[in-house]
Amino acid sequence: MTGAEIAAAGDRRPGRPRATGHDERIVDGVLALLERGEEITVARVVEASGVSRAAIYRRWPSMTELVAAALDRGREPYGLSLEGDLLENLLTLLAAPATNRYSHDRLRMRLRLALTDVAIARAYWSSHVARRRTEIVALVTEGIARGELQPDLDVDAAIDLLVGVIYYQYVVRGVTLSDAEALARCQQAIRVAWRGMSVGRLSVVE
Structure with missing residues (x-):
């Protein structure tokens, strides 16, 4: 960081609002660099974003x-409903078309x-996936609370199982x-996993 930049940073008081649009410009600049296959450095982000x-x-x-x-x-956000049939809610979400803002190319890049x-x-896990995952945690936890899923179910492992089949496809x-x-393959795999987690099925012996 140059002396001028340090001085500029020091002039800003805590709590001062961020400049409008900076976040978008910075992220847009990084995405442009990623899409061109260029190395991400501070200097290149500054040049690409103008920030x-x-x-x-x-x-x-x-x-x-x-x-x-x-x-x-x-x-x-996933937008998972906790009303009605939980398994069907999960399968319906899976079949919903992806938003135009997050393409398959972006997913493959990630x-x-x-x-x-x-x-x-x-x-990426700690900042984004773990936050979004709370909706699926709530759905599985609701299944346990209803008595539909095994009371001793390892929720974290169960979600890895349910979501893992999707990433396997990519x-x-x-x-x-x-x-x-x-x-269809993912939906069937999720049904199989859900049946295995349901009450009445044998628990895994440790």
């Missing part, structure tokens, strides 16, 4: 966290970077849920 180095660091303490934020651009950079994977099979066969 100062000091302003970037006030928002994101590291480039890893900034990349994670950019990769999450366009992701919306998966590729996460697989090659553990720090990005962990930052990473291993190379298909998306816009493929009817892939969607």
Whole structure:
């Protein structure tokens, strides 16, 4: 950071509102760099966004966290309902079309970077996935509260199982849920997992 930037940062008092549009410009700049396959550095983000180095660091303490934020651009809350049939709610969500703001290309980019950079994977998990995952936690917990799912169910492991089959399609099979066969396969796998977690099924013996 240059002396001028340090001085500029020092002139700002705690609580002062952030400049309007800076967050969007910074994230847009990072996405542009990612889409071109360029290395993400502070200097390049400054050039791509037109936002100062000091302003970037006030928002994101590291480039890893900034990349994670950019990769999450366009992701919306799941919108899972806890009313009615919980399994059907989950299957209906799975079949819902993806929003135009988060494309399959963006998802594949995120998966590729996460697989090659553990720090990005962990930052993305802690900052974004874990937050959005609370909706699925609530759904599984509701199933337990209703007496539909096993009372001793490991919720975290159950969610990994339910969601894991979806990522398998992208990473291993190379298909998306816009493929009817892939969607049907995921829905069937989730039904199988749900039956195994349901009350009346044998619990796993440790």
